Amino acid sequence: MQFSPVWVAVALSVSAFPVSYTLNSLSTLEHSWSVALVGAVVLVGLFALVYLPSQSQDPLFYVFMVFSFTSVIDTIIALEEDGYISGFMEFYMKEGEPYLRTAHGIMICYWDGVVHYGLYLMMIIAMSQRKSYRNFGLYWIGSLTMSLVVFLLGNIVGKYGSEIRLAFLLNFPYLLIPIWAAKRIFSQPKPLPLLMADKVSEEQSKSILQRPLDLGLVGFFLLAAGFTLFRGLVVLDCSADTCFNYVYQQEPYLRDSVAYPKVQMLVFLFYLLPYFCLCLYGLLCPGCTWMLDWALVFAGAVAQAQFSHLGSSLHHRTPYPYRTPEGSWWPVVVSNVTYALGPHLLVYRCFRSPAFFYPVALRDEDKKKQ
Incomplete structure (x- = not known):
């Protein structure tokens, strides 16, 4: 009897509960080196368990299977740190990665346990049905990369820099694997609809004033670029009264001395701000085929970043002086949610009517025929 891969993934991931509970009861896991060693053994064992009986031709299948298990581990960590369960991951919090007890650590665990877990299952289903998972994969790459970059840098430069232990090295495969996965996913063919050259020519000949949605997106990216620059200046200790008051x-x-918000704003400043400027160019000049892929990547990155940032600023683990004041709650929430929704609206626009982003060569070919 052969089980569906998605059910195998669910069963494997749910086994995180008995595995973590058993490990937590072992008295030998009282040293950082033993926690790191057991973590590495569990990951290698899971990969072997998935790889040996499987017949998948795509190596990312095994990666998503193992990562679905670690996503449930992150869910357990978040639930335990918020007091909903106990007795599962206390050993790892003490001798593994104590910085996961911060509000930011809890938020990224929730995101990994819900959003990333859902993406893994959807990509596994697509693989088993021999369908393209390219769009899901691009969104996942952006989300996971943003999560890890901010988390790892924040751990090093923040107040937990002196508490980094051997288990910290277990994060590096998660940073390297997305690079390899991105190369494979970007090389897959784009599942785009076939459009006639005259349709492409018609769309690309319209001015920005004839495209209301694009005009709205241009306005959003102008405002978002200004907001990104402003918050970057704030964390760089700009002495202007506006920055001080904000x-x-x-x-x-x-x-906050944990440094995650500061690192997050600097990542936005040096990477997201240039992307917003490129989006303005792509919405004004036809034929920017890269918009279709990178819109998904950055939508995933911004969604993860804003969830973690906004959630941490409201979470009870954040010291009271650093939490969002009650009087400013709604402006801060609305501005941050809008900041995250804009890139997703761009994704909708790109895939609803992609003709504007098709190669200009199609339009030139149509002119020659005329």
Whole structure:
């Protein structure tokens, strides 16, 4: 009897509960080196367990199977740190990665346990049905990369820098694997609809004023670019009164010594701000085929970042002086949610009517025929 791969993935991931409970009861796991060793053994054992009986031709299948298990582990960590369960991952919090007890650590665990887990299952289903999982994969790459970059850098430069232990090295495969996965996923053919050259020519000949949705997106990216630059200046200790008032009255979380919010704003400043500028170019100039892929990547990155940032600024684990003030709650929430929704609206626009982003060669070919 052969079981569906998705049910195998669910069964494997649910086994995280008895595995973590058993490991937590072992008295030998009282040293950082033993926790790191057991973590590495569990990951290698899971990979062998998935790889040996499987016949999949795509190596990412095994990666998603193992990562689905670690996603449930992250869910357990988040639930335990928020007090909903107990007795599962206390050993790892003490001698493994104590910085996961921060509000930011809990938020990224929730995101990994819900959003990433759902993406793994959807990509496994697509693989088993021999369908393209390219779009899911691009969104996952952006989300996972953003999560790891901010988390790892924040651990090193923040107040937990002195508490980094051997288990910290278990994060590096998660940073390297997305690079390899991105190369494989980007090389897959794009599942785009076939459009006639005259349709492409018609769409690409329209000005921005004839495209209301694009005009709205241009306005959003202009505002988002300004907001990104402003928050970048805030975490860089700009002495302007506006920056001073904002960091104390609107988002005091940006001053938190854990350093995650500061790193997050700097990543936005040096990577997201240039992307917003490129989006403005792509919405004004036809034929930017890269928009279709990178819109998904950055939508995943911004969604993960804003969930972690906003959730941490409101979470009870964040010290009270750094939490969002009650009087500023709605402006901060609305601005941060809008900041995350804009890139997703761009994804919708790109895939609803992609003709504007098709190669200009199609339009030129149509002119020659005329």
